[in-house]
């Protein structure tokens with residue numbers, strides 16, 4: 001029996017973690033409506049005052065966490081355009097693609113200093129493997145490091161202001177309604193919403209061959225250091241309107257490159273270009289929660305009136321949650337090899353984390369599969385709540 005319902009405005013399902021609904025409309029749509037009436041004229045001045053009042057390092061105004069993707073390319077460009085001198089910091093992805101590297105190199109040409117902090121790859125691969133088997137998340141190290149490494153850099157270089165991009169609680173409705181007006185990103189937000197899937201850094205000490213000294217960058221910097229410096233994680237979308245779609249246009253105009261063909265499991269070729277494991281991550285999300293990357297992209301477009309909900313249903317049904325047999329021309333087997341995970345183990349873990357309530361099954365309880373091998377959703381997008 002299908003227990004889930006869908007937002008009547010976009011296509012987000014009630015099975016999406018941390019999503020709230022009011023009057024049949026999801027938190028992401030409610031947040032978007034509010035922000036379209038927001039008066040942005042004071043934003044730049046408010047940001048200027050915060051950065052000015054918190055300046056410690058005479059050279060740098062702020063840290064900007066960047067991946068080279070469309071959004072962080074826009075962030076760096078926007079801050080430079082506003083006259084700031086940001087220090088861009090990258091926490092590299094798990095399996096960086098050549099296109100991801102190209103886009104990082106492009107970002108380095110924009111006119112600011114840039115550093116990249118890489119962690120021990122052998123340790124990292126063990127954590128990827130452990131997280132995949134235990135919480136069904138092969139991308140766990142990346143989900144942690146993209147949030148902790150910029151804060152370490154802030155402490156290290158004494159730059160208290162970190163300018164993140166969009167607030168996910170606002171943009172994707174992922175969290176309590178009161179968090180849709182979040183001003184600052186901090187340790188509490190990371191622990192509550194940071195996709196840690198219940199796995200704590202201290203749990204990693206249970207992995208064979210991993211010691212506390214291997215985990216320095218995975219830990220959030222000590223509270224006294226964060227307080228002493230007065231670190232503040234700001235969201236750029238509190239000061240300037242945020243539009244992931246126009247970010248693509250701006251980023252492309254300054255050298256950012258998209259992929260040359262459609263990417264399996266989604267309907268966009270302009271995001272998630274920097275890590276071969278994105279496809280596996282998104283597939284597990286589909287198995288656990290009944291929606292994948294195509295839904296995220298479609299919902300963003302629907303909210304901005306760039307896609308009709310009816311048309312989006314077709315696109316999502318055809319592309320969401322497809323079996324990740326390859327990602328950007330690298331085979332699944334090859335991607336898994338880095339973590340010493342066999343195809344059989346992959347299949348077993350997928351089965352273990354599949355929420356059978358979300359998919360069609362035979363009378364004997366077997367999953368009914370689509371031609372590509374992925375389970376067939378029970379989805380009925382006309383099922384909405386009142």
Ligand SMILES: [Zn+2]
Nearest residue numbers: 007010026029
């Ligand atoms: Zn919605």
